[in-house]
Amino acid sequence: MHAPRSKQALAWLTSPGWPGQVIALLAGALSTLSFTPFGLWPLGLLSVALLYLGLQQLSPRQAVWRGWAWGLGLFASGASWVYVSIHVHGHAHPLLAGLLTAGFVAGLGLVYALMAWLWARWLRPRLMGWLSLCAFSALWVAQELFRGWFLTGFPWLYHGYAHTDTWLAGWAPVGSVWLLSLFSVFTACLLTRAWSWRQQPMQLGLGAVLLTVIWLGGLGLTQVQWTQPHGEPLSVALIQADVPQSQKWDPDYIDNSLARYRDMSYAVAGVDLIVWSETAVPVLQSRAEPFVQSVADNLRAEGSQLITGIPADEYRDGRLHIYNAITVAGVEGQTYNKHKLVPFGEFVPLEDWLRGLIAFFDLPMSSFSRGSIDQPPLLAAGQRLAPYICYEVVYPHFAARLAADSDLLITISNDSWFGRSLGPLQHLQMARMRALESGRWMLRGTNNGVTALIEPSGKIAQQIPQFEQASLVGDVQPYQGLTPWLRWRTWPLAAGISGILLLSLMHRRRQT
Structure with missing residues (x-):
């Protein structure tokens, strides 16, 4: 039958x-x-x-x-x-x-x-x-x-x-x-x-x-x-501030958000690196510089270096350009501007036609400029860090270029856009694959999860549950050498x- x-x-x-x-x-x-x-x-x-x-x-x-x-x-x-x-x-x-x-x-x-x-x-x-x-x-x-x-x-x-x-x-x-x-x-x-x-x-x-x-x-x-340890391990702290997306860009809550990141960082001061999430500082870099510099100086006095997401701004060609950036706070020239932008989230295709039609086409900070494709790794705590902001970590070939010149991988993200859906968990899985492909540790700092330290094998060494305000403190080992994938792409x-x-x-x- x-x-x-x-x-x-x-x-x-x-x-x-x-x-x-x-x-x-x-x-x-x-x-x-x-x-x-x-x-x-x-x-x-x-x-x-x-x-x-x-x-x-x-x-x-x-x-x-x-x-x-x-x-x-x-x-x-x-x-x-x-x-x-x-x-x-x-x-x-x-x-x-x-x-x-x-x-x-x-x-x-x-x-x-x-x-x-x-x-x-x-x-x-x-x-x-x-x-x-x-x-x-x-x-x-x-x-x-x-x-x-x-x-x-x-x-x-x-x-x-x-x-x-x-x-x-x-x-x-x-x-x-x-x-x-x-x-x-x-x-x-x-x-x-x-x-x-x-x-x-x-x-x-x-x-x-x-x-x-x-x-x-x-x-x-x-x-x-495929890769070999290089130098001494670094102690790191990833700050998951869990700022609600509804408050992130609201001027009435910005001071509270910044104070939360500052206080959580002071509580773990003394580690080599402290990492804040994507656009953790929701203020243009030129305006936020006094605050960021002050926090960076205080942390440096304790032996820590701060890396944060921030909207970087500059005037060029007669107009203002704003970038979704990650910067080594207080160190000139150590800023990476995001290259792979998310359509509608960070730029609006056919902008002249779509702007103003519905609120979705007018999201906060949806007019970012695109960073250069050939930016070098960041230098922090004596190591070269391959930076990826949010969506960039899901591009295998793009990620390989920076990874080949780095000792560690770092990705910062704000996955609160996707709530309790599958999206943030899938995003984490792709970050794990980048670590595995390159044979390097990855630091993954997020606003509300999943914040994690990922081993070169792609295994998660430590993580913080989603939707919790917490700091992840651990050690990572810099690595050098090229996997076949990094060598041949x-x-x-x-x-x-x-x-x-x-x-x-x-x-x-x-x-x-």
Whole structure:
């Protein structure tokens, strides 16, 4: 009785029509369960396998809808936290916030629609053999690379993040999260062939060998120390002030917020570094300088150096430029201006048209200028720190450039925009991956969580619970040396997937 039902489900999955679209939608949502805080990574494999099987018999036009349904399921379940920032903090009506969120996730789903169309139109071999497995995996990574670049990029929910804590994590210092995506998608696709190859021991055996090499190889690589300790450990204190977003930019509360950061810092004075969160000082740097300098001087007298987020301002080209910045307080020339800005949060696309339409397009400090791409690391406590402000830490290639010239990584953020949603926890998982890729400690200071010290292995050494006012005090060890990922970046991976896709394209053209 079960066999006919299984055949019917498979027929729905592989055929055009609404049953297949519903399965794809649910499969996309399954992928979200593979990421933190759920960590059910086998569901990520199942999710990809269902999409791979579902695209095998569809025409290019049918594949577009199937891919879009899968992408819609992924982003509706995994990225709809933007509703919180639009409705709660952007003061948009719930209906309008819902429509904007729906448009956001539907638009992101188009990336998977494009991937599915390319697969069905140009790349899919007639037989689901080895070339099919490799080409689909390569196309998946190409899609992630594209998604991290197009229209400033949205490098969220990359498939490889599901394996931050699995054996595949050992490959991260070799080829970043994208290599984990490649191997995970390949695993999912290969497992779909296990039943078909049960009468082909050579094929089945080769598949088992490859999976063993990929997964046990990753486990073995976790024992490799790609970078080396350098100098003495540093004592650090990360200040999580838990300032409500509704009060952060309110002039009536600014003095209270600054006093909270100051007093919490004085309580832990004596550590080497004290870190405040993104825009912890919600006043232009030129106006806040007396306060910041005073606190920095007092902390320096106790042997501590202060690093804080602050809006940096300068007049250039006849106009005022304001940057979302992180600065080593009281040290001239040690300020980093954020380069990767968040659309609508830090700048408004089509500003002349959208400003004033709704409150969401007029958020506080949503007119930041973009910092230069070639800024050096910060120098503090005798160490080089690679700085990332909020969203910047989710860009693998961008983060690698600064990490290669650093001894420690530091990221500051204000994730209170996203409330108690999945967003801040996913953000933390991506920060963990950057530490793992670079083989360096990461200091992650936030306003209301998750504040953490992350080891070079990507493991969390210490953290503070969300939505608590607290200081995290601990030690970090500077590291030097380059992982293969920091040395070679995307070039080997890009060359490999380009070669596979070109081979698949040529094979498809010969078949037609």
